[in-house]
Amino acid sequence: MSETSTLTLGLTFLIPLGYALIAVSGVPGDRSRRAAISFFAALGLAFVGYVITGFAFQFGGVGLAYNRPGFDGLIWEWSALGPTWGPGWGMAGLAGWALSGPAATSGAAALALANLPWVLLAALIPVNALRERVPAWATALVGLLMGGLIYPLAGNWVWGGGWLANLGNNLGLGHGLADAGGAGLVHLLAAAATLAGVLVFLPRRPKPAAPGAPALLPESRLPLLALLGAALLLVGNLAWMSANSLLDRQTLDLTRVALNGALMAAAGALLALGYTWLVAGQPDPLMAARGLAVAVAASAAAAPFVPAWAALLIGGVAGLLTPLTIFLVDKVLRWDDPTAALTVHGMGGALGLLAVGLFADGTAGAGWNGIGVAGYLGVAGQGVTGLLATGFQPDWPGQMQAQVVSIAALALFGFFTVWLFLAPPATVFHLLRPRQLAGPPPPTRPLTPEEPAVPGA
Secondary structure (H helix, E strand, C coil): CCHHHHHHHHHHCHHHHHHHHHHHCCCCHHHHHHHHHHHHHHHHHHHHHHHHHHHHHHHCCHHHCCCCCCCCCCCCEECCCCHHHCCCCCCEECCCHHHCHHHCCHHHHHHHHHHHHHHHHHHHHHHHHHCCCCCHHHHHHHHHHHHHHHHHHHHHHHCCCCCCCCHHHHHCCCCCCCCCCCHHHHHHHHHHHHHHHHHHHCCCCCCCCCCCCCCCCCCCCCHHHHHHHHHHHHHHHHHHHHCCCCCCCCCCCHHHHHHHHHHHHHHHHHHHHHHHHHHHCCCCHHHHHHHHHHHHHHHHHHCCCCCHHHHHHHHHHHHHHHHHHHHHHHHHCCCCCCCCHHHHHHHHHHHHHHHHHHHCECCCCCCHHHCCCCEECCEECCCCECCCCCCCCCCCCHHHHHHHHHHHHHHHHHHHHHHHHHHHHHHHHHHHCCCCCCCCCCCCCCCCCCCCCCCCC
């Protein structure tokens, strides 16, 4: 790995740190120390799980899809559908356990190292959201599962030559899943895992006593942390995309990726800030940071494929939907999500994947997932294309179908895997947990002569 690649990889770790700071800025101050613990716990659990089993699950068959040095022995791919369905339905790699055997090459080691920032963020999102609100063993189990099983298996489907990447070859759905930076693989998958933990352990919030009372904005307790987190996301965003060593640099323009990512982040922050200013009467820094974070999550999928005007539109939609989605989660559904993980990562990841199916203009991604290397839909050099393409043949509804199928697959897989692992022990935990006996009523204070008595009291 060159010095430039090593520096790029180092900058990529700013992304998990930036998201963590934005999440912490909206929780009570006593959770700051616990958030730091969550970061180190997620790092350790995810990295250990990924090295022992995760890399093999994700890239055990990568040599079948990518002819690159060091991947020669990574050619063992398993599928539940069997050979009768044909190639391209891979679901799990089965080679390279503990980075040994066929994975003991410099190419495989570089690929594993490049995936560590994604593994860290995928584990950090649920661990940070659930820390100190569910039993410690549950958060540790989720972090270990994300690094050793959930992210790697989903990563095999997306980047390891698995079935989501081959939806174009097998079912004719566009170029298959187009997710260059992990909007679905990291953000949406981790948000679904977080939702499973929330629903298993945390009861829904009670309904407000006064239904007609105005809804207040989430409190911005540490706005400087939100500002710092937003800055780290801006710095690390280009490195995040560049660190994916499996991307073909000849078909993706990194300058365009950087410009679109910056435009989306700016529009997301501006629309979220303007919304709070108009609705609440004052601009809110936490909501602006969250709007920027949602836009950055969406840019992980959309930035390489859409024109600049679409990047502004996508970022603006992300910023506008951020406060509305937070209100939906907190006030309507009454799910306990103080870090806004479900909004920032769930809505942001899904929005980015859908934006590809709508706005991809065909100028990037020629030959993506092995589709249309020489030309696509009768047009030479056409890449990933959505509905509103100009200058190329629109690919509708094929590419959108691939994106929607992938959104459903990643969200359901992340949710139900965590649910299946947590629900049985959570049931035992709730049954064995001692119930608090009702104590005497709190003492009442006698009224002073100036205080009128409440009728009927």
